[in-house]
Amino acid sequence: MTRVAAIDVGTNSTRLLVAEEQAGGFRSVDRRMVITRLGQGVDRSRVLAPEALDRTLRTIAEYAATCGELGVERLRVTGTSAVRDARNRAEFFEGVRKLTGTDAELLTGDEEARATFLGTLSDLDEPGTVVVVDIGGGSTELIVGVGEPERLVSLDIGCVRLFEKYLESDPPSAEEIEAMRAEIDETLTEVKDDLSIAPGSRLIGVAGTVTQLATLKAGSPVYDPDVTHHSVLSHGDVRSLARRLESLTIGQRKRVTGLEPGRADVIVAGAEILLGVMEVFDLPEVLVSERDILDGLVIGLLASG
Numbered sequence: 001m002t003r004v005a006a007i008d009v010g011t012n013s014t015r016l017l018v019a020e021e022q023a024g025g026f027r028s029v030d031r032r033m034v035i036t037r038l039g040q041g042v043d044r045s046r047v048l049a050p051e052a053l054d055r056t057l058r059t060i061a062e063y064a065a066t067c068g069e070l071g072v073e074r075l076r077v078t079g080t081s082a083v084r085d086a087r088n089r090a091e092f093f094e095g096v097r098k099l100t101g102t103d104a105e106l107l108t109g110d111e112e113a114r115a116t117f118l119g120t121l122s123d124l125d126e127p128g129t130v131v132v133v134d135i136g137g138g139s140t141e142l143i144v145g146v147g148e149p150e151r152l153v154s155l156d157i158g159c160v161r162l163f164e165k166y167l168e169s170d171p172p173s174a175e176e177i178e179a180m181r182a183e184i185d186e187t188l189t190e191v192k193d194d195l196s197i198a199p200g201s202r203l204i205g206v207a208g209t210v211t212q213l214a215t216l217k218a219g220s221p222v223y224d225p226d227v228t229h230h231s232v233l234s235h236g237d238v239r240s241l242a243r244r245l246e247s248l249t250i251g252q253r254k255r256v257t258g259l260e261p262g263r264a265d266v267i268v269a270g271a272e273i274l275l276g277v278m279e280v281f282d283l284p285e286v287l288v289s290e291r292d293i294l295d296g297l298v299i300g301l302l303a304s305g
Contacts, residue, residue, distance in 0.1 A: 009036075040052040046085055133210075167265075205286040245271060
């Protein structure tokens with residue numbers, strides 16, 4: 001059986017999926033996530049901070065060792081929004097090459113969106129049009145299609161980017177929240193006509209913000225993908241969770257049962273992005289998926305083998 005792996009280096013987290021080819025698809029062998037916050041300060045400085053780069057490369061080194069132990073034959077490492085924005089991204093590419101022997105790929109927003117759509121639908125049989133939303137640290141992707149992506153956008157509204165840009169008070173002030181919402185609504189409204197999403201379409205949400213909100217709704221003591229995968233959040237669920245989280249300080253959020261402490265600062269911005277998507281496009285609920293860009297990258301690796 002062929003074993004492959006993908007490392008997705010995002011603005012907020014660095015994730016690994018090791019998979020084994022099997023009839024009709026693949027089997028997950030190992031899946032890991034570490035919050036490394038590579039995008040720390042990138043929106044303002046356009047530079048990867050030394051400490052952020054160090055955190056990320058140390059995690060990649062651990063993942064590379066895991067790949068060796070598990071007999072991975074082909075590895076794919078991708079960078080997304082934070083790497084795209086950084087002037088010193090050559091330091092990232094050099095570090096990845098030294099640690100893994102693999103040249104990292106810098107995905108465009110469109111490539112990121114297509115891989116996410118492919119991965120998300122890999123265990124769904126949706127007959128009609130679906131809308132996939134991927135809320136990352138630096139960008140948010142929206143992909144619309146039936147079976148394959150037909151229309152997509154990558155928008156510079158991500159939970160880390162908007163947290164750093166707007167939410168200076170702790171807890172955030174009403175004025176800060178309103179200013180952030182205004183940018184979210186304006187950004188989404190600008191692409192509304194191009195995406196042409198029918199009201200009531202099936203919305204599928206991936207990535208940390210959505211799975212964390214699902215964990216909080218379920219009341220789980222810790223994040224459990226078996227609980228969150230294919231669970232449903234209504235517009236009311238997202239709105240009430242957003243309002244609850246906005247009323248708390250970061251320290252108080254870190255003590256919320258089921259909320260990963262590393263997301264306590266950016267979860268408010270992420271929840272407001274999801275809420276904005278649901279409201280601007282008139283989508284009443286979101287189906288939570290644990291399948292995402294990592295799965296799409298692995299599918300691509302196996303197909304190219």
